[in-house]
Amino acid sequence: MCAPASIAAIILGHLALVDIKRTAGRMAGKGMAIAGLTLGYVGLALTTIYIVFVTFMVRNTFSRDVPANESAAIDIMRTYDTALKAYAEKCPAQGYPATLTPLGPGRGDCTRANLIKDPRLVAAAPVRKGYMYEYRPGVNGTDRVTVFALVARPIVPGNTGKRFFYLDEAGVIREADSQIIGPNSPPLGESVAPADDPDDDEQDKHGQPNKP
Numbered sequence: 001m002c003a004p005a006s007i008a009a010i011i012l013g014h015l016a017l018v019d020i021k022r023t024a025g026r027m028a029g030k031g032m033a034i035a036g037l038t039l040g041y042v043g044l045a046l047t048t049i050y051i052v053f054v055t056f057m058v059r060n061t062f063s064r065d066v067p068a069n070e071s072a073a074i075d076i077m078r079t080y081d082t083a084l085k086a087y088a089e090k091c092p093a094q095g096y097p098a099t100l101t102p103l104g105p106g107r108g109d110c111t112r113a114n115l116i117k118d119p120r121l122v123a124a125a126p127v128r129k130g131y132m133y134e135y136r137p138g139v140n141g142t143d144r145v146t147v148f149a150l151v152a153r154p155i156v157p158g159n160t161g162k163r164f165f166y167l168d169e170a171g172v173i174r175e176a177d178s179q180i181i182g183p184n185s186p187p188l189g190e191s192v193a194p195a196d197d198p199d200d201d202e203q204d205k206h207g208q209p210n211k212p
Contacts, residue, residue, distance in 0.1 A: 003047040009040030069130035069161045073152045074188065076121065076128060077167050080135075080150055083115035085171070095145035096169070100126065100135050130160025151181065 016033035083103045088096050091110040097103060104122035106112020116122055126133040131152045138147045149168050154161030157179075164181045165188070166174040174185040 003044065006040045006043030006047065009036040010044065013037035013040060065130065066159075066161055069154070070163055072129040073131040073161065073163075073165055074173065076131070076133070077150065077152055077165055077173050079116065079121070080133070081167055081171055081173070083113075084148065084150075084169075086115050087113050093144065096137050096148045098137055098145065099124070100133075127155065130155055149182075153179065 013033045013036040016029060016036070020027045020030050020033065080100075080103075084096055087103055087110075088094075090113055091097075094110055097113075100116075100122045101124070102111055102113055102122075103116045104112055104119055105114050105117055108114040120126060120128060121133075131154055134151045134153065136149045136151075137145045138149070139145055147169050149166070151167075152165040154164070162177065164176045164179055166176070166181045166183070166185055168183055170183075173188040174181065174183070175188050176185045
């Protein structure tokens, strides 16, 4: 009744019926072949329903947790910011690490600085609570790593999270509603106010609009 065995039952059941038909009834086992086919199709149907149900539940759970996922992503970005700055102070010859791995638990040196306790956050491609994190170090005229960019992207945009987040050596978390995000994106929690119209300012001063 499980998917691999169900597929085997369907294939073997059809092969058995073909062989029985070819012998004009001299070969027995038709009832067993039909029973295998029936159980195989039922098992395949139940497996399909189960997969659809689990997928639906997971998608709904992620959708309901979008605010929680985004809040967790912001907290994780702050954790990275603190750890990266502490690492640069601990290892001035290196600057920022080449990967996130040296931030993880260990001896407390520049190889394992013991600045982030959760090993999942120092993996090659960290994934936590519906978000994946991409760390890109860089140099600015020397071999010492003096700049970096860290981007938090929802695994399934719109389902596991709606906002994208960005962090660099300036320590300001920025956000955007699309994957087009970078150092020019607005800081977290700040909306871009519309520019004031000079004519409106002049009108406020005189109490009436400008006349040509």
